[in-house]
Amino acid sequence: MPHGLLQRLGITQPIVLAPMSGASTPALVAAVSRAGGLGSHGVGYLAPQAILDDAAKIRAATDRPFALNLFALPDDVQADEAAIDHARAALDALMEHEGLAARTTRPERWSPRFSDQFAALCEARPAVASFTFNLLTPRQVDELKRRDIAVVGNATSLAEVRAWAALDVDAISLQGAEAGGHRGTFLHEPEEAMIGLFALIRLAARAVDVPLIAGGGIMDGRGMLAAEMLGAAVSQLGTAFLACPESAAASAWKQDIPTTEDTRVTTIRSFSGRAARGRRNTYVEAMESKAGAFPAYPVMNALTSPLRKAAAAAGRSDLVSEWCGQAASLSRAMPAAELVAILLAEYAQARASLA
Ligand SMILES: Cc1cc2nc3c(=O)[nH]c(=O)nc-3n(C[C@H](O)[C@H](O)[C@H](O)COP(=O)(O)O)c2cc1C
Incomplete structure (x- = not known):
């Protein structure tokens, strides 16, 4: 019934x-x-x-x-300029360190x-x-x-x-x-x-x-x-x-999911400025401790977009967000x-x- x-x-x-x-x-x-x-x-x-x-x-x-x-x-996003500068500097430094040529930009709209x-x-x-x-x-x-x-x-x-x-x-x-x-x-x-x-x-x-x-x-x-x-x-x-x-998950993401141990799935704020559950990787290890000083969603999400795109193009799945739940494996x-x-x-x- x-x-x-x-x-x-x-x-x-x-x-x-x-x-x-x-x-x-x-x-x-x-x-x-x-x-x-x-x-x-x-x-x-x-x-x-x-x-x-x-x-x-x-x-x-x-x-x-x-x-x-x-x-x-909300329709209008209040952007915290100091937090934006802080995030851009940290993201640009990470891209340089990881050998990615891309740099952050300021989009016309955040979302x-x-x-x-x-x-x-x-x-x-x-x-x-x-x-x-x-x-x-x-x-x-x-x-x-x-x-x-x-x-x-x-x-x-x-x-x-x-x-x-x-x-x-x-x-x-x-x-x-x-x-x-x-x-x-x-x-x-x-x-x-x-x-x-x-x-x-x-x-x-x-x-x-x-x-x-x-x-x-x-x-x-x-x-x-x-x-x-x-x-x-x-x-x-x-x-x-x-x-x-x-x-539409990238192929590396699809491959990673069945091998993602429960203890590797964590809460991550540093990709988007909002807490999200996903796989801990190189990006998370480098950036999560700084997340408190980054802007909130959707500003941070827009700021990480160039890095995520460049990393995906370079096959660096350890630098992109791979969201998944605790039972991914x-x-x-x-x-x-x-x-x-x-x-x-x-x-x-x-x-x-x-x-
Ligand atoms: C890649 C991904 C993207 C998601 N995007 C959204 C979204 O746009 N809107 C939403 O309400 N929930 C979103 N969620 C959360 C899911 O709707 C749902 O709460 C979650 O997938 C359930 O847990 P599970 O992943 O363990 O099955 C997303 C989850 C994942 C894995």
């Missing part, structure tokens, strides 16, 4: 492809949606027209529902304007829209609902769960401390909100009557069933899909449709073994 949330989202299987900016692609999203799950596309780095173009590409590949995900950010991205998302009209980094305004929630777009907010603590529930959203995605990528934390310092998924699901399930989407460290069907047993309606997997051929590299089929078979088997 399909769960109410699955019906609301128009999906038949209890699996959501986590939005992954920089790694999710229209092909990956469409593959998961075609397999009966909900493919989500992280479009937080994209300009409005690119959001519309990607939505059209997903639609061309499937008529199944899909989600678009944005970083909820696309959220209100323009939001307008593009409304125009694209996905079945589901999810948001991280902050709350929406009640008016923005209404705008989405008026277009019959289901609204999902990301939470990393009980207080954040309650804040989204007060906005009467359709579902809340829980981002456990295990999760790969940027922390969505908005009411606390990120290190205060490193709540493990086991604890977070139980806290949220007892506190609110909103369907829960559980993410963080789920890599197989047993993990999916465990999340459901704890009170989640559906599981959201990100890292599990990074090594799929449809993902359980990753299986295969086409997304095959992975979904295996995950669902494992989930059914785990369920049967408990019956």
Whole structure:
């Protein structure tokens, strides 16, 4: 019997492809949606027209529902000039030391304007829209609902769960401390909100009557069933899909994921100015201790862009961000449709073994 949330989202299987900016692609999203799950596309780095173009590409590949995900950010970024100078000097010195010819630049804009991205998302009209980094305004929630777009907010603590529930959203995605990528934390310092998924699901399930989407460290069907047993309606997997051929992760990143030990996965602020979970490497060893003096997201993210591009072009994967969750080494590299089929078979088997 399909769960109410699955019906609301128009999906038949209890699996959501986590939005992954920089790694999710229209092909990956469409593959998961075609397999009966909900493919989500992280479009937080994209300009409005690119959001519309990607939505059209997903639609061309499937008529199944899909989600678009944005970083909820203020339109105007307050840049801390001293922190910018400090970061540029440190980044330029690192590039020189590592033999990369690139140097930092000051872009015209630090990131696309959220209100323009939001307008593009409304125009694209996905079945589901999810948001991280902050709350929406009640008016923005209404705008989405008026277009019959289901609204999902990301939470990393009980207080954040309650804040989204007060906005009467359709579902809340829980981002456990295990999760790969940027922390969505908005009411606390990120290190205060490193709540493990086991604890977070139980806290949220007892506190609110909103369907829960559980993410963080789920890599197989047993993990999916465990999340459901704890009170989640559906599981959201990100890292599990990074090594799929449809993902945009660089090939070195894809190769590194299955060999990334749990103790090598850490919280990193120095790539983007915002805490994110990924693999500790040469860049992190050199820069993380300086991160307190660097500017916040999105300024730092824009400043590291030349270094990340130059390092990728030079095959220096030890200098680029390789986001992944704590259970990365359980990753299986295969086409997304095959992975979904295996995950669902494992989930059914785990369920049967408990019956
Ligand atoms: C490469 C990468 C990029 C991510 N980008 C986003 C994003 O744009 N928006 C978002 O809400 N979450 C983002 N996340 C977090 C995921 O949505 C999700 O919380 C996480 O992948 C779940 O944990 P797991 O990676 O252990 O499966 C990203 C995660 C990764 C690994």
